[in-house]
Amino acid sequence: MKKLSLHQSTLIFGEPLSCFANYLPAHTQVVIVSSSNVLQHYAHGFGNYPVITIEDTELHKTLATIEKITEQLLALNADRRTFLLGVGGGIVCDITGFAASIYMRGCAFGFVPTTLLAQVDASVGGKNGVNFERYKNILGVFNQPQFVFCSPEVLTTLAPKDFVSGFAEIVKAAMIADDALFSFLEKNTESALQKSPQILEHLIFESVKIKADIVSQDEREQGLRRQLNLGHTFAHAIEKNSALSHGEAVSVGICLASRLSQQLGLMQEQDVLRVKNLLQQLSLPTSVNVGLETLLPAMFHDKKKEGNSIYLVLPRGIGQCEVQKMSLDELTMHTKNWKL
Ligand SMILES: NC(=O)c1ccc[n+]([C@@H]2O[C@H](COP(=O)([O-])OP(=O)(O)OC[C@H]3O[C@@H](n4cnc5c(N)ncnc54)[C@H](O)[C@@H]3O)[C@@H](O)[C@H]2O)c1
Ligand SMILES: [Zn+2]
Numbered sequence: 001m002k003k004l005s006l007h008q009s010t011l012i013f014g015e016p017l018s019c020f021a022n023y024l025p026a027h028t029q030v031v032i033v034s035s036s037n038v039l040q041h042y043a044h045g046f047g048n049y050p051v052i053t054i055e056d057t058e059l060h061k062t063l064a065t066i067e068k069i070t071e072q073l074l075a076l077n078a079d080r081r082t083f084l085l086g087v088g089g090g091i092v093c094d095i096t097g098f099a100a101s102i103y104m105r106g107c108a109f110g111f112v113p114t115t116l117l118a119q120v121d122a123s124v125g126g127k128n129g130v131n132f133e134r135y136k137n138i139l140g141v142f143n144q145p146q147f148v149f150c151s152p153e154v155l156t157t158l159a160p161k162d163f164v165s166g167f168a169e170i171v172k173a174a175m176i177a178d179d180a181l182f183s184f185l186e187k188n189t190e191s192a193l194q195k196s197p198q199i200l201e202h203l204i205f206e207s208v209k210i211k212a213d214i215v216s217q218d219e220r221e222q223g224l225r226r227q228l229n230l231g232h233t234f235a236h237a238i239e240k241n242s243a244l245s246h247g248e249a250v251s252v253g254i255c256l257a258s259r260l261s262q263q264l265g266l267m268q269e270q271d272v273l274r275v276k277n278l279l280q281q282l283s284l285p286t287s288v289n290v291g292l293e294t295l296l297p298a299m300f301h302d303k304k305k306e307g308n309s310i311y312l313v314l315p316r317g318i319g320q321c322e323v324q325k326m327s328l329d330e331l332t333m334h335t336k337n338w339k340l
Helices: 017-023 036-046 063-075 089-106 114-120 154-157 160-177 179-187 190-191 195-219 224-229 232-240 245-262 269-281 292-299 326-334
Strands: 002-004 008-014 030-037 053-055 083-088 109-113 127-132 135-142 147-150 309-315 323-328
Touching: 002 245, 008 195, 017 109, 030 089, 030 224, 036 053, 036 083, 036 154, 053 063, 063 089, 063 127, 063 190, 063 224, 089 109, 089 114, 089 127, 089 135, 109 195, 114 160, 135 232, 147 179, 154 195, 154 232, 154 309, 160 179, 160 195, 160 224, 160 245, 160 269, 160 292, 179 190, 179 195, 190 195, 195 224, 195 326, 224 232, 224 245, 224 323, 232 245, 232 292, 232 309, 245 309, 245 323, 292 326
Parallel strands: 008 147, 030 053, 030 083, 083 109, 109 147
Antiparallel strands: 002 008, 127 135, 309 323
């Protein structure tokens, strides 16, 4: 078992699922928020607590779901001392953290993330929120969970597509800060895909360490934390215009950001190929059937826009990146010969 601290959060790795209750506050009403998909596998492990069941799709990641949770919390006589525990993927965690943060001006919450993506990324860092109209995660708060309990055993029931999505965020973390982690994943791709517990534990712990280190220096994304959006400005535009999941879109976004870096002379072709090759080995997509004429304007509807420019994260090889502001005209010029 390993632990990390991030602000007031304790991040716990490698304990059996049955141990999660050790981290709940004593003498407090606990309410679980989860989805039917997750509960069909794990309801027995959370038997004694009342459960609010939500739909975990992007279409349900809305204020309407927050309202439904509120109705049920009121029916359970929940008050500000109530502890909300989100058990599920990134969608459940993002919604639970937001609901807990605004119910009666805020109650404490924690997460048992049940997807690889939620363990390595979504449950860590204190960003909670929902979508509104075509804007992803546009309504939300920064607020840290009391704990995040990452148990490897829940990953066994994930569908292959939902499992591999998480590797996109691991590759992202490695590209931002840790070339050794990138090489480790290259060497252990097969075992990782076969869900070797030792390999997964190492990948999850090292990825979270990178994120926690960055977030501890810049919780509210004034500077350094922007690096964690590597691939994401492309990815959010891809998610809106294709059927790809978040992780799959991030994989394509990382490839596009790398290609742009190469074009700007920041990244060598051999590194761009290494990235693409690793993502392909992990069964992740590296291209998408969306035209640039759709993709580029959609990127400029992203919430990270400042004036006419957006922040783009550009890898400088593997294990390092930089953030540049770019206008739509500049990005159009740099990508004018691209075929996706
Ligand atoms: N807050 C953040 O910092 C942050 C970071 C990254 C991503 N996100 C958000 O996370 C979301 C994506 O999260 P995700 O990839 O976990 O997707 P998800 O929450 O949609 O889960 C994917 C699917 O897996 C199912 N599932 C979950 N756990 C399971 C299990 N153990 N066994 C079987 N099935 C299971 C879910 O029901 C769902 O159908 C996006 O909305 C994204 O915006 C947030
Ligand atoms: Zn992401």
